[in-house]
Amino acid sequence: MKSKFLTPIFSAVATATVILIPQSVHAETTSAPSTKTVSIHDIQGTGHYSPLNNKKVQDVEGIVTYQYDIRGQHYFHMQTPDKKTDNNPNTSEGIIVYTGNKKADVKVGDAIKVTGTVNEYAIDGYDDKAKTDLPVTEINARDDQGGKISIESSNQPLPKPYVIKHVPEAISSNDNFKTFNRNRYAIDYWESLEGMRVQTGNVRSVGPQEHGDLFTVPEDIPAETKNGGLLLKQNDTNGERIPFKMYDNNKARDFNVVTGDHFKGPITGYVNYGFQNYKINVDLEDMKKTYQKGQTQPQPTSITPEKQKLTMASYNLENFSNDVKSSSDDKAQKLANGIVKNMKQPDIIGVTEVQDNDGPGNGGPQGDQSYERLIRAIKTAAGVQNINILILTLK
Template identity: 35%
Template sequence: MPRKSTARLAALTVAAVCSTVSGVVLTTPAHADSVRIHDIQGTTRLSPLAGQKVTDVAGIVTGVRAYGSSKGFWIQDPTPDDDPATSEGIFVFTGSAPKTAVGDSVTVTGTVSEYVPGGTSSGNQSVTEITRPTVTVLSGGNPVPAPVVIDAQTVPAEYAPAGDTAANGSINGLTLEPATYALDYYESLEGMNVQVADARVVTASNRYSELWVTVKPHEHANRRGGTVYGSYRSQNTGRLQIQSLGPAADFPTADVGDTLTGTTTGPLDYNQYGGYTLDATEIGALKSGGLQRETTRKQGRGELAVATYNVENLDPSDSTFEAHASAIVNNLQSPDIVSLEEIQDNNGATDDGTVDASQTVDKLIDAIVAAGGPHYDWRSIDPVNDQDGGQPGGNIRQVFLFNPQRVSFTDRPGGDSTTAVGVTEVHGKARLTVSPGRIDPAGEAWKDSRKPLVGEFVFRGRTVFVIANHFASKGGDQALHAQYQPPTRGSETQRHLQAAEVHAFVEDILDTQKNADVIALGDINDFEFSDTAKILEGDGELWSAIKSLRKSERYTYDYQGNSQVLDQILVSPSIRRGCDVDYDSVHINSEFHDQISDHDPQVLRFRP
């Protein structure tokens, strides 16, 4: 069938009034003449026939989704046009378990719709679908159209075009350039049968039966098999999410560095949990890459070891205490000071006003002792109930563990959930007004977010100031694959305010005592190259120690195929310029399917 002209498509388009229902953009139905799938898909992300009724759209069923909230099937035209921008596949939304099978030759009559996974407020792209379908099965057992092979040669190096400024930065109305941009290339295959071969896993499988692979094995690769996200322009175009249309029990249990050998084949979908996704009808055999959890070295007698570790909503009901204890004792080698993030109160997410976390912390300390570690002492400040964000009722907070055989804590009374810590000068030395204390807990920067915990420690006669942080999360940011390019990172506004507050507090210490040893650490929820990190670092008052690593080794977290930095340890000039400063991001969680936290801990060793 020859390619329909632009004039022909325009004649089929009828003006209509748009509305949004449950993330599905519909228009008042209007009839369109018999069309092919590529006419429905068109040359942009939005169908030129959106809102119109189409009749007897022909195709071969390539995949069936009989689970979840988006039940339906994919069809593909076995006779494609010659335009690489137009997809030959489309999803037919049935709403209930489809009665079709792979290989069926069908015709579909229904309404063309644009569905936005996650809702229009998410900023995500849309999926072109046929809804309210009437399906006629003409025959069964037909050959499925051969899959399009997605590999390093076919996926462009550039990720996305710049959005149309006249459309608030949206790329929806731009003509697809599949030979130039990766997002355009994937969009040009939306709904089509595709295939990857011998693809390396770059995000481990999770409880939702999802994993990520790369079709570009050399793209920003690290030595452990992942793909590093090193700048806002390093989106890593070879990443692709893999799900399965088969039983969840058959989904591979994979770690980073494993390989799906052979071929993985199925329709190319788009969802809110990762963007373009291969929904596999056939999935490759898993070959283990043999990835092992790392162990850092033990600190020397004259070295102070300071660590940060997000233990992911730890509360007394969890089953992970022994594993966390083993990680601290064996993988981290029992650091002298451990800043813990996401310690919940004594009854976890039960929202009954409880804020005390002594049972949670004591249970972890007991587990550490049982694992052969030191009997840590601890300091923290209980938050005001439900004022610090996180899981409702959980009251997460930062906690200092410290080994009293190696380091002492300087207690100064008066620190509580609402009192701001300050800096004073005594005999030419900086000291905290309260210890432990919290930075400006009533400040706007910390609204519905964790307030920094500050403590004053002494190691071998030298005072060390430690600031434990857990900045505002990235929740609500537009995804890398959003229709808006570049995507909006709205959450960083609060992190910038938080970084400025912490930096100002560090300046107060250094203005009081130029050579003070100061460490700001924790879950910063932002990258080492971000403006958040730049604000924290200032004019050299702090320096993120992860920058001491090669760029290919800079990561503490793994998200949607990108190994990236969220956790940081920043140090003052007196520490940075000292002898034998040693930083290690210890990879024990983020790359593994059986992780006990989604963050990797870090350790800094230095000689005060």
């Protein structure tokens, strides 16, 4: 089988020490722990769950490739140097390191050793993520839980990115992960790259950007819809898609990408998992540099308003509020343009997903400022200020 890397080098394997003790027992209180040498690929294993889950590992070697935080919790990715990989395509050479609410004093390019506890944990998802999502393998290196990170050297070359060409069309084996075949199942393919630095070529968007996420396919996969998308079929759930999660994620939500837009590779990112999908974490500005507008144009309604007819419409405002951090001015104006131009100013609009005035904040239920903000945007889009707009709320 082919190696993960384009130019594999067969050499000695990076070593570390694993102490096989219960997670609740401190290493220093154990008189004679059993030990063996491990590397990142040993921790990742050849399946969806680490064979060393809940075990403490010491001095795991890797190069820092990527850093980020989610809701105040800090993470970074590290990866085995190219010359120390195991040449097994089923075992990932990357791993996520968790440091809690303290950012690790490391930077991209540092060669480090990490001591901590191996965990399988769903990092990013809905409240029930522990029941519905796959976990990612991480090393918990919090210093208040016995974790330790030492920098051996800096400014090291990053491992070569694994080049993604085509992802399997079938998503999983449907046997509760008893079968692991990265060449046949997409979810196994991504698991074998978890935490790793990867690269794609030219890709095409198969849906609009949503919540800073973007689903694409390689440019050479034929379009199945007029604008370049894919069709969901009875026996084909399109596992070949390549999902991206763009950071800064809040700013990425204003990136206007639609079905059929193009991105010129190479695009480099880092494999992670969240909200029930493996995704490649990428920098928003890097994605913008590769962006090429497609031919897709918004299609206005075919209904022509008439004075003797009442027109009605529904519109999902996607968590719109008066909070400019979560609902930017650009979003407000796009929603208003949709109502005025594409929907041709219907007489009655039923809207959903309107948040209270402070959006995701902890304020009260009042939403009057959110509605007033949308009304102002509608008047601006229409070019007139004497439009009568009545807001009716259901209680």
